[in-house]
Amino acid sequence: MELNFDDVTRYGALLIEGSIFTVVVCVAAGLVGLCLAILFAEGQRRAARALRILIRAYVEFIRNTPFIVQLFFIFFGLPSAGVKIDANTAAFLALTLNVSAYFTEIVRGALETTPKGQYEAGAALGLRPRQVFFHVVLRPALAKVWPALVSQFTLVFLGSAAMSQISAEDLTFAGQFIQSRTFRAFEVYIVVTLIYAGLALAIRSLLLLSGGRLFPWLRGAR
């Protein structure tokens, strides 16, 4: 068989736009998702009982349903209830809700294994409870689970390909679009696969590296 990449390179701009969209929407979802996860994880330990049950329900619901169904629910289902969201926003929302549920579990685990003595040590230094939480508890906790968070984020990044199904114009959408115009399925998906692999590896390395910056005391340990 003969490979011909001319048709694919002709649509290069589309692939670049798609890649940028994929990265931007995933990173945004990851950041917002992590903030929500910290809130939910701590909430699950301290908030009122009703709120705890609500958070638990959300986490279990998201972790036990397929991402694409969540996406379709937001994009196709919510409009019937009068909430109309465009494809890009729906994709961002679905990714955020999805990643934050998984992050919540990871962060909650990290917080729960924090020894009680650590809180007491913080308090003994005269820090206020909020300072204790952020500096003495949360930061070491995140440091412990950072590789797990990075792994989960990579999974979500790759799973984000599903958003092409609601016409969000991500990297997969670009690939499918070019394929439908050129019929060069093999060439198109070779290129798309390589871009995904390159992006995923780059993001992963970058995040692990930044873990060393965020939690400098770990650098010696590993």
Added chain:
Amino acid sequence: MMKRLLALGTAAALALGLAVPAAASQLDDILEKKKITIAVPQDFAPFGSVGPDLQPEGYDIDVAKLIAENMGVEVELVPVSSANRIPYLQTGKVDLVISSMGATPERAKAIWFTAAYAPFFSAAYGADDLAVSSVADLAGKSVGVTRGSVEDIEISRLVSEDADVKRYEDNGTTIAAYLSGQVDVLVTGNVVAAKIAKDMPDAQVSRKFVLRNSPCFIGLKKGDVDLLQWLNVFIMQKKINGELDALAVKWFGETLPDLPTL
């Protein structure tokens, strides 16, 4: 050798041609036998499919019955596939093919076609009060289409940058996007639109403009001008008196667009 064979072939053809009785036309034959045999589709709703009572039903079947009724003869329906419908005609197994068939120069080498009798087109659909009547009006609207379909290729070629074309994986997803209000305009085939209109009576799927028209024609065996003439008069009259429109509304949920004549 080649020359001899050719000469022989020509002689045989001449002899056969002379053997055909000159007086009786195929039309006369049908009227005399009081029976017409018509090939219809069996797996292409709403043109032709098998109904719940196991009888064939659809637009093509109704047209076939209407022809028989107007000729004053009985009708025998023969289910065919798109692959065997032309051979059925050529070998005389059927008198007519009414099977959502498009007319092409290639097919016209083998059989004759009448005027167009059925709609088959891609169009833009929208809510009843949506003010869109041409491609230019799509500016500022979101347009849903199935990626890679004929409609996608056509609308992508025609549409300006101002329109927001959303491309979905398959017809089901495209329809879901339209029905849930995610896109203002749906670009699809009239057969698909007919199905939505039938399954979702509350949905507003009204035709705004036709994008690409490739209507269907009745096929008949080459040679009988009488039958061709009768069929063309039949189609013309049924268009004028609205009977074809009524059938179109019954099966496609919308009136006929302009159909070309031959």
